Amino acid sequence: MTIKRGVSFYSYQQEQFFRRMNWKDMMRELHDNLHCDGVEIINEATIPNYPFPSQEFIYDWRNELAKYNLKAVTKDIYLDVHQFRDHVMNYREAAERLMYDIKIAADMGFENVRCLCMVPIEVIEMALDTAVKYNVRIGKEIHAPYPIKYDPSREGGRMVAEIIDFVDRTGTKHVGLVPDMGIFQIAPSRVNVEYQLRNMDDLKLRDFIEKNMNEMDGKELAAAIDKEFPDMDSMQKRFLGMFTRGPAAQPEDILEIIPYIISIHGKFYEMTEIPGKPGQYEDVSIDYENVIKYLKQGGYNGYINSEYEGQRSQQDRGIENLADEVEEVRRHHEMLARLIGE
Amino acid sequence: MFDSFLIREDSLENVYDENGKAVGFKFAVRIADYRGAFLSLHNGYYIECDGVEYPRELQKFEVNGKPPRTFEEIKKCVWEHWDFDDEAYVYVEKEGGLEPGKHRIGLQQSVLSQYGYMPWDEDWVKNPPVPGQGAGAGKTRRICYYDLELI
Numbered sequence: 170m171t172i173k174r175g176v177s178f179y180s181y182q183q184e185q186f187f188r189r190m191n192w193k194d195m196m197r198e199l200h201d202n203l204h205c206d207g208v209e210i211i212n213e214a215t216i217p218n219y220p221f222p223s224q225e226f227i228y229d230w231r232n233e234l235a236k237y238n239l240k241a242v243t244k245d246i247y248l249d250v251h252q253f254r255d256h257v258m259n260y261r262e263a264a265e266r267l268m269y270d271i272k273i274a275a276d277m278g279f280e281n282v283r284c285l286c287m288v289p290i291e292v293i294e295m296a297l298d299t300a301v302k303y304n305v306r307i308g309k310e311i312h313a314p315y316p317i318k319y320d321p322s323r324e325g326g327r328m329v330a331e332i333i334d335f336v337d338r339t340g341t342k343h344v345g346l347v348p349d350m351g352i353f354q355i356a357p358s359r360v361n362v363e364y365q366l367r368n369m370d371d372l373k374l375r376d377f378i379e380k381n382m383n384e385m386d387g388k389e390l391a392a393a394i395d396k397e398f399p400d401m402d403s404m405q406k407r408f409l410g411m412f413t414r415g416p417a418a419q420p421e422d423i424l425e426i427i428p429y430i431i432s433i434h435g436k437f438y439e440m441t442e443i444p445g446k447p448g449q450y451e452d453v454s455i456d457y458e459n460v461i462k463y464l465k466q467g468g469y470n471g472y473i474n475s476e477y478e479g480q481r482s483q484q485d486r487g488i489e490n491l492a493d494e495v496e497e498v499r500r501h502h503e504m505l506a507r508l509i510g511e
Numbered sequence: 512m513f514d515s516f517l518i519r520e521d522s523l524e525n526v527y528d529e530n531g532k533a534v535g536f537k538f539a540v541r542i543a544d545y546r547g548a549f550l551s552l553h554n555g556y557y558i559e560c561d562g563v564e565y566p567r568e569l570q571k572f573e574v575n576g577k578p579p580r581t582f583e584e585i586k587k588c589v590w591e592h593w594d595f596d597d598e599a600y601v602y603v604e605k606e607g608g609l610e611p612g613k614h615r616i617g618l619q620q621s622v623l624s625q626y627g628y629m630p631w632d633e634d635w636v637k638n639p640p641v642p643g644q645g646a647g648a649g650k651t652r653r654i655c656y657y658d659l660e661l662i
Binding site: 217 | 548549629
């Protein structure tokens with residue numbers, strides 16, 4: 170048993186936007202070129218007429234999985250508390266939405282649903298019987314800036330402990346965690362930095378950052394900017410956070426949660442060739458190597474599903490500057506297969 | 512996201528009433544979110560055309576093969592969905608429509624999608640954000656500009 174590879178169709182959102190790939194094309198890419206079998210979707214983006222998929226779609230979906238011998242691993246679901254607009258959705262209503270999404274997941278053959286960091290544990294508890302009945306596990310995402318280690322002083326610093334306590338207390342096998350590799354981000358990604366700089370209104374600030382970002386580390390840069398530009402607005406401050414934030418978790422933290430992991434979001438922004446190693450790729454902003462080392466050490470044998478996000482930072486210019494999602498995911502799988510040791 | 516592609520380049524045209532009089536203009540839009548949205552969450556647009564702002568009250572939205580609806584009507588479509596793949600049309604009321612030629616349109620979409628409960632939830636029920644301020648602007652928070660030609 171080893172770590173398995175998959176792809177979240179989120180990675181191909183731009184191809185879908187420009188109508189160059191539909192979900193069947195994505196499945197074919199997994200089978201023919203990536204030689205992996207794990208499928209993850211964003212429920213609303215893939216299911217036509219969500220939340221009311223037709224019988225025809227369900228059959229078509231399951232047939233296509235069978236055609237390529239693919240596995241429906243995780244379906245990502247959401248919590249839009251303003252859906253009804255005349256009131257904020259209460260916990261019982263949120264649980265109804267969750268239970269309904271679990272049923273759709275079961276119809277489509279998914280083993281898991283991924284719910285968001287901010288879904289209250291009470292809502293998950295209310296949906297647990299449905300998860301058991303349909304044998305679909307609920308995985309709560311650990312997304313940056315949420316850490317793995319318990320730290321009540323940090324945003325989301327109680328979440329992982331809350332899920333672990335819940336699982337240990339109830340003994341359920343139907344609740345767990347979905348860590349996003351973004352929690353191991355060690356540096357801002359080039360594509361995100363360049364997007365922010367291209368779209369910065371304050372040209373003096375932009376020049377200052379461009380001049381100094383390579384010489385200073387994140388904290389030094391933030392301090393220098395604070396001194397030079399005391400009247401920064403909140404958007405610009407958010408941008409600075411990209412440099413100073415640091416990783417939400419350390420690679421070895423993953424060892425604490427391995428039995429609770431349902432699947433992993435293989436978040437990445439840009440795959441570049443490793444200097445001196447033709448044909449081998451890395452995302453220099455995320456520490457995959459050490460995380461996968463600990464996952465292997467801890468005996469993790471579930472899926473890592475690629476979640477390419479760098480395209481979004483390259484859509485503010487012309488069509489000629491768009492990222493190549495298909496190539497990025499292929500490179501990501503070169504890296505995954507190599508680090509897993511296939 | 513999709514900053515340069517939220518409006519289809521060749522989609523700007525005038526809208527005429529039954530007597531052939533130009534009563535506004537329209538253009539084709541896509542959703543600035545990777546997942547689409549429940550239609551009720553769509554809260555209108557910040558729109559400026561050649562420097563003039565056209566508030567939400569002058570806008571209608573056409574999607575899912577139904578006639579253009581006001582954003583007060585859209586708000587009630589709690590089980591209808593604007594799918595990620597689907598193009599929609601924004602209609603803007605403007606007596607006489609637009610002159611033929613180039614026009615510069617600034618756009619920010621307001622979709623009240625969220626990832627769970629937030630401190631401002633109750634306030635947004637009573638006072639939904641006015642498009643253009645960034646709040647509720649989803650995945651594309653800046654105002655994006657498009658140079659479009661009306662033929």
